[in-house]
Amino acid sequence: MSTHPNHHPAPITIEARRLEGKVILITGASAGMGEAAARRFAAEGARVIAGARRTDRLEALAKELSATGNEVVAVPLDVTDEASVAAAVATAVDRFGRLDGALNAAGITSDGTPLHEKPTDVYDRIMDINAKGVFLSMKYEIPALLAAGGGSIVNVSSIGGMVGVAGISEYVASKWAVNGLSKSAALELASFDIRVNALAPGSTRTEMWDQLPVHFQEHLAAMAPMNQIALPDDMARAALFLLSDESRWTTGAIIPAEGGHHIGR
Helix, strand or coil: CCCCHHHCCCCCCCCCCCCCCCEEEEECCCCHHHHHHHHHHHHCCCEEEEEECCHHHHHHHHHHHHCCCCEEEEEECCCCCHHHHHHHHHHHHHHHCCCCEEEECCCCCCCCCCHHHCCHHHHHHHHHHHHHHHHHHHHHHHHHHHHHCCEEEEEECCHHHCCCCCCCHHHHHHHHHHHHHHHHHHHHHHHHCEEEEEEEECCECCHHHHHCCHHHHHHHHCCCCCCCCECHHHHHHHHHHHHCHHHCCCCCCEEEECCCCCCCC
């Protein structure tokens, strides 16, 4: 029998603050899942770099959370601008000396129109933010994680990255791209103790959700066997697991958090 230490049970410890001391960068942190993640990660002991384009909302969030003893720094961040992404990661390292993880949550949705009626510039914009934005984020996050000796990246995908959804073809394409980027990066980085996973939310009460036509909201909600719309914090909880040491043996996974939508597909 192997005597490798992994074959012996480790003592069980209970940690109330699962991100204690970890430096976590969040893109798209001004609203929705990103904002919920900033709140939950801070409560779990993380030092948070909250990035988004809407700096007024970011600064209000950072001020609110910092007032209760958390370490939260707001940074302007446009994931379609390579220099902006590089600067946000540099801020994390300059401020806290390292980067331990990232939640790449910045993204936009579609308007539900059929593919053949969709303007090409709509496709380009969604791919630029949802797919290229994840690529650029990882491009600059990975060197910082390598310098720190390891870490975890969580890319926000979608149930649309696991199935097809009529009316939002370019959004679905962007999320399948996120999954491919995540799996490939996971293979590249596994030997460096860097884990890369994707979180696939279903219908969640965010600003993106509110922008969808009501009939389309009802159509999407009805697809989930649990027949509920998730809260942004439900996604923050799932991301917390993937960023924490509790998922230390999980990489290259697409984790569905969508009320069972994918079960019958």
